[in-house]
Amino acid sequence: MKGKVYLVGSGVSNLDYLTIRGQWLLSQADILVYDALVDLKFLDLVPENCLKLNVGKRGGLPSTPQDTINNLLINYCLQGKIVVRLKSGDPLIFGRANEEIKALIKAGCDYELVPGISSALAAPLLAGIPLTDKLLSRCFVVITGHEPNLLNWDALAKIDTLVILMGTKTLGEIINNLLENGRSPDEPIAIIRNGGSPKQNVWIGTLKTIIDQVSGISLSPAIIVIGKVVNLRNMSSSSDLPLKGKTVLITRAAEQSSQFSVMLQQQGATTIEMPALEILPPSNWEALDKAIQELYSFNWLILTSANGVQFFFERLKKLGKDSRALGGIKIAVVGKKTASFLQNHGLTPDFIPPNFVADSLVENFPEILNHQKILFPRVETGGREILVQELQKQGAEVIEVAAYQSGCPQKINPDAWEAIQQKQVDIITFASSKTVQNFHELLKQEINSNSELNMLSLLEDVCLASIGPQTSKTCHKILGRVDIEAKEYTLEGLIDAIINYR
The missing domain is CATH 3.30.950.10 (Tetrapyrrole methylase, C-terminal domain)
Structure with a gap:
């Protein structure tokens, strides 16, 4: 198998300005060799098993020798790997691409240049x-x-x-x-x-x-x-976007924040993503596997999150089944996004409660719940118990199974922490109670290591925005206040609330 090296320009430090060709090559990479000034969000575009090597050079700091970089590119190419050499800006503007190209040619390695938007x-x-x-x-x-x-x-x-x-x-x-x-x-x-x-x-x-x-x-x-x-300056830039000049910190799971970030940017905001949740498989698949094998015995499947949909269908596929296995079951979902994820699997929910919150699911359920057998794939620990309790009060038999688990990242995103310390954040968004809890925990870790900082002073000029009542309740309990609450409990509703508040 013949390998190839792609020298790709990443453009400026913003994923939005990467070329389509560059994005596609990153999705195919076996090996990623990247510079210091490349935004780490680019690393999320490569396959999970891609080997990522940081060879960045910064003046006055320890740097990877150019000969070492050349040898990395050559060795992996000769092994038949697809190697993406991701360089900041454009590969041929004030960089070392020429030295790398000469080395590749000498070693008989195939290569391709992919332009990037120069920061100049x-x-x-x-x-x-x-x-x-x-x-x-x-x-x-x-x-x-x-x-x-x-x-x-x-x-x-x-x-x-x-x-x-x-x-x-x-x-x-x-x-x-x-x-x-x-x-x-x-x-x-x-x-x-x-x-x-x-x-x-x-x-x-x-x-x-x-x-x-x-x-x-x-x-x-x-x-x-x-x-x-x-x-x-600014004669050529629009000033009519409602969130122009505002920096919004997004606290969601890492794999869930990009879409929300784009939506906010379309309203003029600058966004910083601070993952406050890690979404992982459950500690044990046994209960979910057993339920999937007995799907024929359930009347309803309830899905309350996009994570629940994702992990349920991944496990369904793992067990050799697909959406046809749900042919005899009605499906209730909470929220537009959950419904959208379900539709990606070719299924339309039979019931979505008004207000897009779990509390209204029981109150507005379309059938008498007595003697209904309900499968509820959910987060392993820390989820709200009230839904299950209310369903059981109405006579339903609820089988809860762990479909995924969520945890707190070990460390705060360095860019987010720097922005908070430098008072560069105008708004912090919370899309669940867990993001509030984990955000507080991550900040507390940093504050404990620096006695000169305290939570109150760090957040005193920052607007706290919540997606709904339960998240707001947690904000009040842990952070002492909430400034914005969405009227419609969706990401779109949260953005509308922020715009109205501004």
Whole structure:
């Protein structure tokens, strides 16, 4: 089997701007070799059994030698593997791709280049700065600030707009060279740190003032834009999206947060995903397997979550069955999303309670519950007991089986923790009581290791948004308050509530 190496540009630090070709290649990768500036969300796109190797290089930090990277690519390619070499930005702009390509050619390895959106182009755009303008900028140049002494500053000082990568450490030297070659001290300059990511920061000043503005601030990684177009900032960006300028922290299971994140971004929000749940198989399949073998004996199947649907049908398939095994059973689901997951398996629920909450399921059940035999695949521990109790009060026989279990991640997402500490979060969303509990636990772990921090001060200026009454109750109990509660207990309803509150 012949292997191949794909040198893929990841673009800026935002999954939204990855090319379709790049996304497809990641889904096929046997080996992923990635850079330091690649967003870790990209790692979720590779197959579960893909080997992931971080070979990132950052100035002043321990780095993987280039020869080692070359050998990794060659060795895995010669083993017949599909190797994706994921590089930040575009593979051929100020990177080491040429060295890797030469090594691959010498070793007889097949390779392909896949372009990415360079941060030199994307970061200014995402900060609302046009690089060209018919009056102010008829040309721009992209340069590296790594070794300013090697550049022709007499020529560069005459270019309308300069875009500088890797220039924050030599910013003073760059400015001095421009001033010495005739650039005005009042020339506008923008520094865009973490362009396109939830942690994006922008500093606007002039060649005369910018050094004082950013004194003592760690700027890397950043793009520097110098030219009169900086004054046009935000002329090209929309301001009518309701959540523009707001940063929303999402606390859900890692595999469930992406769709919600996209929905919020479509309303203008910047999102940070903080997994507060780990969804895993149950500790034992025995009860669920037994129930599946006896499906013919049940009148109803109740599914109250997308996780319940996913694990139930995965187990059904594992046991050699499919949706036809449910032909004689009626299905009740709680929530639109659960219904949508069920429809992915070719089935339409027979009953969805109003308000999309479990409490209304018993009250509005379409049949007399007495003598009904109900199968209820659910979370192994920590689920709400009231539904089962109310069903049993009405005379139903309820068989509860563990379909999955949920737990708290061991550590908080570093990006989320940094954003909370830096007061960069405006809204925190909670889609279940467990996310509230686990969020509190994760924060408490960090606070206990830093005596200068406390929960109240960290969250005092943050809006807490809940998906429904039970989640709100847990917020009040654990966090002391809730600011927003969805009227319709869905993700769409939660977004509507946030927009109305804003």
